[in-house]
Amino acid sequence: MNCVRVHVSLIIFVIGIIAPQMVIAQDDPVVAIVNKVKILRSELEDARMRLPDRLRNLPLQSVYGMLVNSLINTKLVAAEARKINLHNDEGVRKRISRIKDQILERAFLELYIEKRITEKALAEHYEKLIVANSSKEEIKARHILLEKKAQAIEIIREIEKGEEFSELAKKHSTGPSASKGGDLGYFAEGQMVPAFSKAAFALKKGEITTEPVQTQFGWHVIKLDDRRPLQPLKRTEIEEQLRAAVSQEIGTAYLKELRQTANIKQFNLDGSPLMVKPIVK
Template identity: 35%
Template sequence: MKKVLLAALAAATLGIALPASAQNVAIVNGKPVPKARVDMLAMQLAKAGRPVPPEMQAQLRDEVIAREIFMQEAQKRGLDATDDFKAQIELARQTILIRELFADFQKKNPVTDADLKAEYDKFAQANGGKEYKARHILVEKEDEAKKILDDLKKGAKFEDIAKKASKDPGSGANGGDLDWAAPGSYVPEFSNAMVKLAKGQTTPAAVQTQFGWHIIRVDDIREAQVPKFEELRPQIAQQMQQMKLQQFQDGLRKNAKVE
């Protein structure tokens, strides 16, 4: 064993090629199965997020040998000469080549830290400001809304009326609760009326939108809770990479001469 190891080391040092059998994992029906196939399969599995541990190498070898056995049988039956097989090979070739093109583009055009920070700053600016925890009661007619306002002035509970009368299926069952949201989350008529209210106030008159008539109450106001840069960094990076790739694809389509 020691002599074999020394011989291999000497061959590697002097650049001498080892026998072909050392580069193969097996010989199936007289045809060598190169070790490179095992390495390639392991690499593909690793790229897919399934790295092969050392103890699984034997299974990988068996898989490669089994593929060679099945491939030889398919060739013996002439299946590699059919039009269907040739068409599938061409589609597979195109898929692999396109994947390599996109991977090469992304490698040469990475998203920089400056790009990520600039995108985050735009997000933070758009989602900053105040958030409102509001409730509303939605009805179809203004007369209904006016009656509800009168009932509220007489001491009726907002939550109880919302559960009974609100046409908004999402919030009605929860007493009209809309949870925390920025003004931009609502249609302009609604948000314009809401931001004029202080904590605990209810709109003095019903507000009309495309959905009907709203009576709005603001339960609380706070500064928007914008996630920190490091929390959003992976999502921003993925989105920007996809955007860059899409622009690259669009550019290729635009500049291509299609007749």
């Protein structure tokens, strides 16, 4: 929650005292009414944030109907639960208390972290990534993918006789890169499946694998076209990942600090004292 967002919240709060209906209509519209209980867009947004990644990243309109109906069901069933006084059940109250703590934890950490994600912190983390990858290489390779080992062996023989690799790839490869002569472009170590990556990086420029390489996709004949220092990604391409990494660092450091200054006692599942093993130096 940045400064702009805080100021906006304060403005909305002040205006809300004067004209609450106008604020609700403009900034947090009603998306459904269930037995006179309003469901606001803010509830919809909150529900969306709890979805799995594959759904959360979809446009809101794509999951709008699903979310609204889920919230309607929640309101209906919660109302029935209150009719039988279930919200005052001791077990339910304990579960609600735990959920409140979790919400407070997330809200506080979001606020704490957001205040500390500075341009300087992001720039420094990006520079660390550049330095860490400065000694790494990437290669440009092409391959011919075949179903059987015998077919791959025959292709190697044809190449050794002088046949053009790219033409053989176009004619025989079952992989999606066949139309491009088997060209896979540049990739770093570890970006391909292990067996393929190991064989490709072991080659010198212009060499082909003298034995077929087996992966879960089939049998490969690989040719190395080029080798160069790993090209760093532009910061704009990884801005989201940078923010996530810096956020994790800030959150982890803060939790470590809290634990160091807190009086914490841990126990086994049966309630007996937890024996901490001494650190062997």
